[in-house]
Amino acid sequence: MLKYFRDCLRPSSPSIPPLQYGILFPQFLAYLVHLHFGDFGSLVISVTNFYLSMNLDDSVEEPEKKECSPVCVGKEDNIKKSGRMTAVVHDREVVIFYHKGEYHAMDIRCYHSGGPLHLGEIEDFDGRPCIVCPWHKYKITLATGEGLYQSINPKDPSAKPKWSSKGIKQRIHTVTVDDGNVYVTLSNEPYKCDSDFYATGDFKVIKSPF
Numbered sequence: 001m002l003k004y005f006r007d008c009l010r011p012s013s014p015s016i017p018p019l020q021y022g023i024l025f026p027q028f029l030a031y032l033v034h035l036h037f038g039d040f041g042s043l044v045i046s047v048t049n050f051y052l053s054m055n056l057d058d059s060v061e062e063p064e065k066k067e068c069s070p071v072c073v074g075k076e077d078n079i080k081k082s083g084r085m086t087a088v089v090h091d092r093e094v095v096i097f098y099h100k101g102e103y104h105a106m107d108i109r110c111y112h113s114g115g116p117l118h119l120g121e122i123e124d125f126d127g128r129p130c131i132v133c134p135w136h137k138y139k140i141t142l143a144t145g146e147g148l149y150q151s152i153n154p155k156d157p158s159a160k161p162k163w164s165s166k167g168i169k170q171r172i173h174t175v176t177v178d179d180g181n182v183y184v185t186l187s188n189e190p191y192k193c194d195s196d197f198y199a200t201g202d203f204k205v206i207k208s209p210f
């Protein structure tokens, strides 16, 4: 019976017009049914309207789909000259670095607190090129997006601090060059990166016009 009432609301439904009006104007229908069936009829109408208000068209919200096709972000010559550039790739802000003959692309906002990585300096730590976030100086490897930190064994005060990895924190994207053009392909790795938080939802500041 519920299905019947729900079908009545679909625009293509050939159902009886008075019933459609009745569902759209529940008080009217309740009055009609009450005349014929008494209080039990009114109860059925109330329950039906509650059901319809909960889920009228069976729609289920689709999760955000990720676009992963390569996007041209600029000319090779220009990026080599400037050493870095920013781009919006499928609605995601990224920074592209050209460092020591290699390209690297990553989410533009730092995984720690959303700092602007395109304004950071590149330095080597433990022999690994890293972008140093200008806000709180976190170090992120260009090649893998790992967060590096220095650790010391508290039980051995004489030991020198050594560089360790927190694991992959910043999402790294793929850069390819074709015929003088530089392309970025967004990472489709299923793991969750901390930087995702600042690359999506409310923190995503720049939106693609497409």
Ligand code: FES
Pocket: 110, 111, 112, 113, 114, 115, 133, 134, 135, 136, 137, 138
């Ligand atoms: S926001 Fe980058 S280190 Fe804090």
